[in-house]
Amino acid sequence: MEDATERTALLSGSPKPAANGSLSAGRNGSPARPNGRGSPVPVAVGDRDRITLRWADIHVSAPARGGGCCRKAKPEDLEPIHILKGVSGTVEPGTLLAIMGASGAGKSTLLNVLTYRNRGNLSVEGTVEVNGQPIGKDITAVSAYVQQDDLFIGVLTVREHLRFQARLRMDKHIPHDVRMARVEEVIIQMGLSKCADTKIGTPGRKKGISGGEMKRLAFASEVLTNPPLMFCDEPTSGLDAFMAESVVNTLQGVANQGRTILCTIHQPSSETYALFDQVLIMAEGRVAYMGPTSEVIDFFGSVGYACPPAFNPADFFIQTLAIRPGKEEKSRDRVEKICDQFQEVRENKDSKKQLAANHVDYGVVEDYSSRSRYKASWLQQFLAMMWRCHLQNTRDPMIMGVRTGQAIFVGLLVGIVYLQIEYNQDGILNINGALFLMLTNIAFSHIFSVINVFPAELPIFRREHGNGMYRTDVYFLCKTIAELPYFIVLPLGFTAICYWMVGLYAGWQEFLICYAIITITANVSVSAGYMVSTISPSVDVAMAIAAPMLIPLMLFGGFFLKANSVPVYFIWLEYISWFKYSNELLCINQWSPVVNITCTEGIPFCLETGKDVLANLSYDEDNFYVDLYALIGLMVGFRLLSFIFLLIRSWKD
Structure with missing residues (x-):
């Protein structure tokens, strides 16, 4: 009852x-x-949610190295590099399995194969099954993966990060108050209460929580959803012995409720090692032992490698199976002997018991491929991501302070240099120079303010998108919409300072049109910056691409070269140069209402009206709306391209 x-x-x-x-x-x-x-x-999962994970005859190889440009290829360079060699195993529900081995044994590769992540150009053979059903990349729908690297948005607090995770990683039907209650439970469970309202921080930039707290937060992010299957890559790295034991003890408690948990671990203490139900010991890409933790010492003793009394078993196994420098051949012979012996022991087990193990009655098997990889709806994803992007923008002084200070400083500088220009023949060149300088400053400042947006967050995006937290379009929309107010307000301050200090045409209508043109130009530059940002694998590459891209576009902006003087083979650059359209718009807005320009004595050719100035520049007032639509088209086109590039990168993951 x-x-x-x-x-x-x-x-x-x-x-x-x-x-x-x-x-x-x-x-x-x-x-x-x-x-x-x-x-x-967490409470126990139901029978339908329990997961038996089985992998059979896994072979993984990397492409041959081949010869270099300065050396001849050796015979071994032409052969594929075998990383895993016939690895098999089964983990039942309620089991906590430790994957151990020396460096290069194949632990991380096996974990990547099981989680269908980070395969790159590896060749993978074998099968991975969940409840007797091949699973493939759909394993992300029923599992959680605690990765070794701690990647977070540094301006968020611990509680805010977990709330964001809860909003996107829990099932749609779970009420908001239940989600938030779960967040508080996990904070207590993982010992994060003292730092719950502390900003996470960014290593090397802004100090936040400690390394141990960051590791516990990474684990808390996955425990939050009570997944039936969990993979943990070195969950205790960076933690002291007590906290490492506490984390593994928590894992054991989760496993006892019917979860299936696998984790790689590097030389745990004897107390931590004793908490694991089963252990998989790997060496040279093979299985040296897999089975109950209580039987591993007896197995190694049976093959002539008895663990000394009062010695940490984990340290003993790693040392026994390690490839020692200078004794490589002897070490590999020892590894081969142990692995062969274990294979023989496995094959010689009671046939009935083995038959039963290989033909488990899994009960009802779900079609995991029919599950959506996203737990939250599109609207839920959008609202949660907008909330996080808003916090990022309002809390990052690099966004609030530097951008505002730059707009004010450059506006004042331009205003002082071109202070109250007179409307004479010399003033024509000065005013045109001031207009073009306003455009170039807006373009450079805005494109360089966003080219680091996506490369800086790319590792976080890949992880969260790979975990099925949000769609690529949601991420892109939220990042661009959250920053849009800055690219509307900052041009207003910049234009207001420059316009009246320089002494451009004194009309409010012309001022508002000028502001609108500057704002659209700023957003075209931002769109181009997003495109560069999504193409570039790092911030350094983005910085290297942006400047060379802007220079040729500036050349065809109408200031350095008249519009009717562009070489035919560069005409395509003129069409994609937003400087051309913006400069013509600003000049039309500035000079069209001017009916009197003072002529300087001694000059044979005098421009008496603003229309004369436009004709001299080869600009046509009838192009006003054409230029405006061209700017809007470039803004939309660049953003569409940047989204496509980001989408391609997400598909590759």
């Missing part, structure tokens, strides 16, 4: 009060109930 009541409460979204007044847990991230030791753990 109590179980039925609990199920009803969970399905309705209302957590059921426990006897001690705490909340019981629901599936997919609802609150957890205490485990008796003061640490909340």
